[in-house]
Amino acid sequence: MTRTFNQSLMLYLGVIATLALILFPIYWLFITAISTSAELSALPPSFWPADAQWEIFARVWEARPIPTWLMNSMIAALGSVALSMVVSVFAGYALSRYQLRGGHALGLFILTAKMLPATLLVIPLFAVFRNLGLIGSMWTLVIAHSTLIVPFATWMLKGYFDTIPRELEQAAMVDGCSPMGAMVRVVLPIATPGLAATALYAFVLSWADYAYARTFLVNAQDNWTANLGITTMKGEYVTDWNEISAAAVFVAVPVIIIYLFLERYLVGGLTAGAEK
Amino acid sequence: MSHAKMFDLARPSRQHLLGYILLAPAVLLVGFIIVYPLAIAVDLSFQDVRIPRMGRRGEFTLDNYERLFASSEFWMACWVTIKLVAVVTIGSLIVGMSTALLVNNRFRGRTLARLGMALPWAVPEVIAVVIFAWIFDSSFGLMSWLFVVTGITDTMIPWVSSPSAAFWAVAVTMVWKGFPFVSIMVLAGLQSIPADYYNAAKVDGASAAQRFRWITLPLLMPVLGVTLVLVILWVFRDFSIIKVLTEGGPLRTTQTLSIMTYDQAFGFHNFGYASAVGVLTLVISVVASMFMLGRGTKAIY
Amino acid sequence: MAKISIRNVHKNYGALNVLKPFSLEIEDGEFVVLVGPSGCGKSTMLKILAGLEPATGGSIFIGDRDVTDLAPGDRDIAMVFQNYALYPHLTVRQNIGFGLKMRGTPKAEMEQRIEDAARILEVTSYLDRRPKELSGGQRQRVALGRAIVRQPQAFLMDEPLSNLDAKLRVHMRAEIGALHRRIGTTTVYVTHDQIEAMTMAQRVVIMRDGEIQQIAPPDVLFEKPDNLFVAGFIGSPGMNFMEAEVSGGDAPHVRLFEQDVPLEGARPPAGPIIAGLRPEHLSLGAGPVTFTVRPTLVESLGSEKYIYFDAGSQKRVVGHAEDEAARGMIARVDHSGPLAAGEEVTLSFDPARLYLFDAQTEKAIRP
Numbered sequence: 001m002t003r004t005f006n007q008s009l010m011l012y013l014g015v016i017a018t019l020a021l022i023l024f025p026i027y028w029l030f031i032t033a034i035s036t037s038a039e040l041s042a043l044p045p046s047f048w049p050a051d052a053q054w055e056i057f058a059r060v061w062e063a064r065p066i067p068t069w070l071m072n073s074m075i076a077a078l079g080s081v082a083l084s085m086v087v088s089v090f091a092g093y094a095l096s097r098y099q100l101r102g103g104h105a106l107g108l109f110i111l112t113a114k115m116l117p118a119t120l121l122v123i124p125l126f127a128v129f130r131n132l133g134l135i136g137s138m139w140t141l142v143i144a145h146s147t148l149i150v151p152f153a154t155w156m157l158k159g160y161f162d163t164i165p166r167e168l169e170q171a172a173m174v175d176g177c178s179p180m181g182a183m184v185r186v187v188l189p190i191a192t193p194g195l196a197a198t199a200l201y202a203f204v205l206s207w208a209d210y211a212y213a214r215t216f217l218v219n220a221q222d223n224w225t226a227n228l229g230i231t232t233m234k235g236e237y238v239t240d241w242n243e244i245s246a247a248a249v250f251v252a253v254p255v256i257i258i259y260l261f262l263e264r265y266l267v268g269g270l271t272a273g274a275e276k
Numbered sequence: 277m278s279h280a281k282m283f284d285l286a287r288p289s290r291q292h293l294l295g296y297i298l299l300a301p302a303v304l305l306v307g308f309i310i311v312y313p314l315a316i317a318v319d320l321s322f323q324d325v326r327i328p329r330m331g332r333r334g335e336f337t338l339d340n341y342e343r344l345f346a347s348s349e350f351w352m353a354c355w356v357t358i359k360l361v362a363v364v365t366i367g368s369l370i371v372g373m374s375t376a377l378l379v380n381n382r383f384r385g386r387t388l389a390r391l392g393m394a395l396p397w398a399v400p401e402v403i404a405v406v407i408f409a410w411i412f413d414s415s416f417g418l419m420s421w422l423f424v425v426t427g428i429t430d431t432m433i434p435w436v437s438s439p440s441a442a443f444w445a446v447a448v449t450m451v452w453k454g455f456p457f458v459s460i461m462v463l464a465g466l467q468s469i470p471a472d473y474y475n476a477a478k479v480d481g482a483s484a485a486q487r488f489r490w491i492t493l494p495l496l497m498p499v500l501g502v503t504l505v506l507v508i509l510w511v512f513r514d515f516s517i518i519k520v521l522t523e524g525g526p527l528r529t530t531q532t533l534s535i536m537t538y539d540q541a542f543g544f545h546n547f548g549y550a551s552a553v554g555v556l557t558l559v560i561s562v563v564a565s566m567f568m569l570g571r572g573t574k575a576i577y
Numbered sequence: 578m579a580k581i582s583i584r585n586v587h588k589n590y591g592a593l594n595v596l597k598p599f600s601l602e603i604e605d606g607e608f609v610v611l612v613g614p615s616g617c618g619k620s621t622m623l624k625i626l627a628g629l630e631p632a633t634g635g636s637i638f639i640g641d642r643d644v645t646d647l648a649p650g651d652r653d654i655a656m657v658f659q660n661y662a663l664y665p666h667l668t669v670r671q672n673i674g675f676g677l678k679m680r681g682t683p684k685a686e687m688e689q690r691i692e693d694a695a696r697i698l699e700v701t702s703y704l705d706r707r708p709k710e711l712s713g714g715q716r717q718r719v720a721l722g723r724a725i726v727r728q729p730q731a732f733l734m735d736e737p738l739s740n741l742d743a744k745l746r747v748h749m750r751a752e753i754g755a756l757h758r759r760i761g762t763t764t765v766y767v768t769h770d771q772i773e774a775m776t777m778a779q780r781v782v783i784m785r786d787g788e789i790q791q792i793a794p795p796d797v798l799f800e801k802p803d804n805l806f807v808a809g810f811i812g813s814p815g816m817n818f819m820e821a822e823v824s825g826g827d828a829p830h831v832r833l834f835e836q837d838v839p840l841e842g843a844r845p846p847a848g849p850i851i852a853g854l855r856p857e858h859l860s861l862g863a864g865p866v867t868f869t870v871r872p873t874l875v876e877s878l879g880s881e882k883y884i885y886f887d888a889g890s891q892k893r894v895v896g897h898a899e900d901e902a903a904r905g906m907i908a909r910v911d912h913s914g915p916l917a918a919g920e921e922v923t924l925s926f927d928p929a930r931l932y933l934f935d936a937q938t939e940k941a942i943r944p
Binding site for chain 2: 123
């Protein structure tokens with residue numbers, strides 16, 4: 001499509017302005033971290049600190065158990081993603097390939113499960129975990145996060161498997177594979193982008209949780225996830241914004257990096273199920 | 277390689293069994309961690325119980341629900357929820373669609389722009405709250421300063437502690453977190469519209485506005501519908517943003533049904549009552565989305 | 578190579594009967610084509626043969642073995658799919674060798690057989706490429722290679738040429754024919770294209786709505802169709818069908834084109850009948866039965882012409898040949914030079930060429 005110079009200019013300006021507006025809060029977080037507290041209590045706010053305090057990052061890293069928090073978030077994420085992916089890949093595949101009695105019902109259930117508020121499910125889970133003596137253990141998160149992940153993952157994966165022609169498995173079976181073998185040797189390798197997208201989404205879902213972490217781990221400081229830890233840095237009346245911002249940077253960075261690497265897979269995964 | 281297998285799933289008569297086998301783990305897991313707890317929650321909602329003890333059951337009662345419907349707190353939470361859903365959904369829709377339309381054009385750096393526009397999606401909600409809590413800070417926050425400088429207000433607005441302003445602080449934060457999802461979905465929808473439709477319209481003499489109205493919008497409707505419902509459900513459910521930013525206050529002006537559910541359980545230790553609120557919230561959101569989608573429920577499953 | 582024996586195989590999906598009892602004995606090395614319009618059950622039958630779908634009843638024997646409930650991989654068959662179904666994550670070489678690998682063929686033997694198959698199908702130069710780098714025709718040849726490398730007892734082909742463009746289709750048709758003559762494996766080939774059926778098959782099985790209409794070699798199908806459907810399906814352009822009345826007792830005749838046409842050979846009872854006439858059996862100029870028409874359209878193919886004309890009240894629409902004009906009939910004549918629509922033209926035919934069908938049962942009436 002050919003554009004006039006003016007049109008191009010408008011477009012670029014529009015894009016840059018929009019991007020600036022959208023990414024500004026992230027930029028602001030960073031700025032807040034490296035400003036001095038004096039600058040923070042001055043108005044008008046400075047858009048780049050005169051005396052940038054780069055040491056804040058090292059300071060916070062040592063002062064607060066940030067490595068522990070990140071590690072715990074990672075453990076919860078890896079655990080719940082692993083559990084959920086195994087279950088969801090099989091289920092998504094089954095829903096895609098087979099007309100099962102009750103398959104329709106399961107699909108509807110998955111739909112409902114996506115509507116489930118964590119604030120409702122946390123109540124009975126708390127009761128059950130307390131009964132099992134699990135409160136304070138990371139297992140609560142592995143299980144609780146799976147409740148978040150499995151409905152979405154199954155749905156995404158089903159949509160993705162739907163795009164792979166069934167004839168591939170048929171050819172593999174004629175070639176001598178069992179149906180399971182066909183799935184593992186032929187379909188799964190081809191579905192890798194979709195699996196990656198789903199795993200990424202699952203990871204982000206787990207990393208984003210706050211409700212479950214707060215409810216189950218509040219008294220187990222060693223097991224605090226990053227989200228939980230950060231909120232404790234926000235005081236009721238007074239907050240050290242330098243510190244909390246720097247800590248926030250540490251927590252946001254891993255997820256942002258993963259997002260940047262796998263974004264193109266994500267779009268495919270998110271939309272695969274939506275267009276039916 | 278044809279050994280006689282005891283249980284050969286490759287036989288035509290048995291092939292469909294693999295489907296059930298593969299589905300079993302999911303059914304079991306979901307049964308244990310979602311269905312069973314859900315059943316417990318419903319059960320709790322019919323008991324007059326403060327802190328549940330497993331194995332001991334209170335007697336069946338409708339007290340919780342009666343209390344709910346009579347409580348002004350509940351109705352206020354409903355109202356806050358509806359307000360928030362409306363504002364955030366409209367906001368996310370507008371911003372999401374605009375960014376999608378923008379990025380749908382071909383230009384250098386387009387991939388980068390697309391990445392950047394959806395970045396807020398990846399940022400955990402708690403972090404978003406940290407950012408916006410500071411921006412909306414009463415004394416030194418950027419937003420208040422902007423309002424004063426541009427003459428909208430005379431003094432710094434105490435966002436988080438003002439009953440009227442707190443709602444908007446929450447709404448803005450949620451729109452920032454929520455619009456990327458709309459953007460991604462709409463962009464995918466836009467890209468699935470065949471160029472030929474636009475070509476035919478151009479040949480017929482349609483202007484850009486007309487093409488948008490008669491081609492883009494109608495073909496985008498299914499995607500928009502699905503996306504809309506998912507956003508609405510998300511606002512219904514959300515906990516982190518409100519809890520950490522305003523805790524539901526001040527004076528419950530940001531207390532949605534979701535927050536109320538949680539607070540009743542873990543703040544006031546009324547597990548039975550809280551379950552009732554939660555179950556009702558779920559029912560409302562299910563009904564609302566079924567209503568919105570009508571027969572198209574299959575579309576999002 | 579082996580015989581295939583299909584005995585009373587039928588298939589239901591719940592209450593829906595998609596395949597009526599189907600029986601067929603296929604000789605060792607024979608090339609049989611299942612042909613029919615979409616939904617006639619031919620692909621279902623093929624999938625049942627392959628073991629990719631279970632039959633509701635009946636049995637299948639390949640060679641002497643009852644394979645009815647055997648896994649596809651245990652039937653010693655190979656299959657070629659319409660969309661090639663090549664494994665995108667493997668190279669051509671790995672694609673071809675996949676079946677051998679699954680069966681634990683020793684590496685050296687595998688390499689040898691892959692090379693042989695590749696040579697026969699002329700795909701040697703792409704052995705190390707991936708399917709997405711190949712054209713449609715090349716992919717189809719790789720798919721054929723994957724089938725022949727296993728030296729199975731039978732080939733099953735599911736509309737393998739449907740995704741190719743017209744010219745390539747003609748070429749591949751010949752290649753598959755040549756392949757069959759060279760290797761001689763029993764082949765069951767499914768298509769909706771009657772031209773493929775006529776040119777490639779030793780025997781054709783025409784199907785419609787899950788039921789076999791006729792099993793015969795192509796020539797017999799053309800000259801002696803068993804019913805209206807078969808007569809209309811085979812041949813392009815399709816047969817012209819006319820409703821008519823038989824009268825005349827001992828010397829039966831039908832009224833066609835305002836003339837009494839005597840019927841030799843067949844002696845149908847008096848009453849309504851459907852008469853069929855192939856377009857190529859109409860000629861320009863005078864003949865045993867002559868009539869004039871004003872063509873509505875003349876299509877010139879160089880030395881041949883298709884003349885479309887209106888037969889008045891006699892024409893009957895045959896639902897199977899949907900692409901033919903509702904009221905028009907077609908004549909296919911040899912003629913070079915200009916011939917305009919609208920100008921009167923003389924056509925004739927030999928009544929011995931008429932096909933007669935019962936108006937009720939649609940079955941052919943033969944002497």
